[in-house]
Amino acid sequence: MNYNGLQVYSEIGKLKKVLLHRPGEEIENLTPDLMERLLFDDIPYLKVAREEHDAFAEVFRKNDVEVFYLEKLMAETIKDNSVKELFIDEFVSETGIINKTRMAQVRAYYQSFNDDQILVDKMMAGIRGEEFKIGLSHSLSDMIEMDYPFVVDPMPNLYFTRDPFATLGTGISLNKMRTVTRRRETIFAKYIFKYHPLFKDVEVPYWYDRDQPYAIEGGDELVLSDKVIAIGVSQRTDAAAIDIIAKRIFADGQPFETILAFDIPKERAFMHLDTVFTMVDHNKFTIHPEIEGPLTVYSIQRGDGRGEYVIEKETKKLEDILTKYLGGDQVKLIRCGGKRGIDAAREQWNDGSNTLAIAPGEVVVYSRNHVTNRLLEEEGVKLHVIPSSELSRGRGGPRCMSMPLYREKL
Known part of the structure; x- marks a missing residue:
């Protein structure tokens, strides 16, 4: 397979390249009357949000991770005037x-x-x-x-670069966002992967495209290993979108053998799969305590023919499902806030279970989730703690704010 600068075969492999968006003036175009329409519960203070985001980016740089910014890649993409005209026409048509x-x-x-x-x-x-x-x-x-x-309309959700597309293996799913408010966000990735000098002369497989009829968002897509992908059937992702991704990935020759479709509650508190659990080490996960009961999971297994697969419905506890498909030691679940109750509710609201691994057992977390952070440290997880008073107002954590482009293989 041709090298195209993309490689993500796990959630925890050493991170080498990441895509961010530094919050811009779109944040100051939020008003109380428009918050529901624009999917915000509060209005971040832009000056401080940028300072916090710069601290986030500095964690990557200090740990040998190359940082790309969505807005800069897009500006570089449209230096060609013919591409710029196409982009402006499409952007205006979707306003x-x-x-x-x-x-x-x-x-x-x-x-x-x-x-x-x-x-x-x-x-x-x-x-x-x-x-x-x-x-x-x-x-x-x-x-x-x-x-x-x-x-x-402004696009204040752009600093959550996790959702418009997802790197899966050496390809991407260019997603169709559930809400009209966020749908334009994927235009930027479309043009970057088609026309930016980093990608225009290489083949980038598309497991999904923004023109498909079904919704899917990157917060629901987790690469658990080079054999297993987990995707949430959620408030923001349709089951039919997962069918399309499974067919394309299994037809391509990628090493993935199983896609686990997690049927999670269709509620804002469980908006994406990564808001209820994220991987922090080989056998350790942070979780929202409310998802600990038996879960319905559909195991989509590669079939014998090209692009074919078989599906098995399973109802098990989260740790048993993860242990079964990841192999090795029994999975350890680290509860956001420690247990159900006040601490869990508060820290889940501030994305305590939404962490970003930059290496096995080494994660970025929000400072405000001090109960969960202490529990992670007690389990031997190394933390990179970032300030979070303003960034957290968008209801997304470190994983939500980052799209890995390249991770080393485990």
Whole structure:
């Protein structure tokens, strides 16, 4: 298989390359009235959020991890004017603008930027109505659009780079996000993998594409080993999307033999699979205590024919499922907050079970989850603790804020 700069065959292999997005002006375009629409429960303070995010990035750099920024890769991708025109056209077509005159005005506005980085930052930040001077209206739809505070909505969820696509093996699933609010986020990855100098001359297999009809998000996709992938059937991911991924991965010749489809509650508290458990070492996981009971899991096993598979339904405890498919020692579950109750509820709200491994037994965690952090240390896990008063307001942890591009094999 041709080397394409992508390799993720585990959740814990030594991390070498990671994709981040430093929070931008899109955060300051959040308002209380729009938080539900834009999927936020609170409004982070941008200055401090950036300081916290810079501390997050510094952990990677100090540990020999190359950091890529989504916004910088995108600006480099559109240095070719023909690619920039394609990108602007597609981006504008997905803004939700109905009025054709307004669409043309927004397209011309984006085309007026001479600096590609400023253009990308503005596309991510959104366009406030007050920034955009428009003459007399010619249609009802235009007048209604003018009453809304944004000409183009901001994209405040972008700092959660885990969700728009996922690196699985040496390929990616370019995801279709569940909500309209987040769907445009995947445009950036589409253009980066097709046109950026790092990828345009190499073959990147797509296990899924954003044009597919079913929703799937990267927080539900965990690579447990070079044999096993776990995917959550959740509030944000459809079972039919997993069928498509299984067929493509098993047809490609990747080493994966099993995809475990975890049927988890369709609730915000269990939004993605990685909000209820993450891998911290070869046989250790952090978990949300509420998921400890028997789980329904569908084991999708590679079949004899190309792209074929067989499915078996199982109902077992999480530790028994993981021990069975990972082999080796009995899996150890480290409970967020220690047990069900006040500490677990508080720290789960702040993503205490959403950690990011940068090597086996070495993880990045939020400082505020001190009960869970102490328990991790007692189990011999090395912690890289980052400040989290503002980043955590987006309801996502260190794993949510990062997309590994390359991990060493175990």
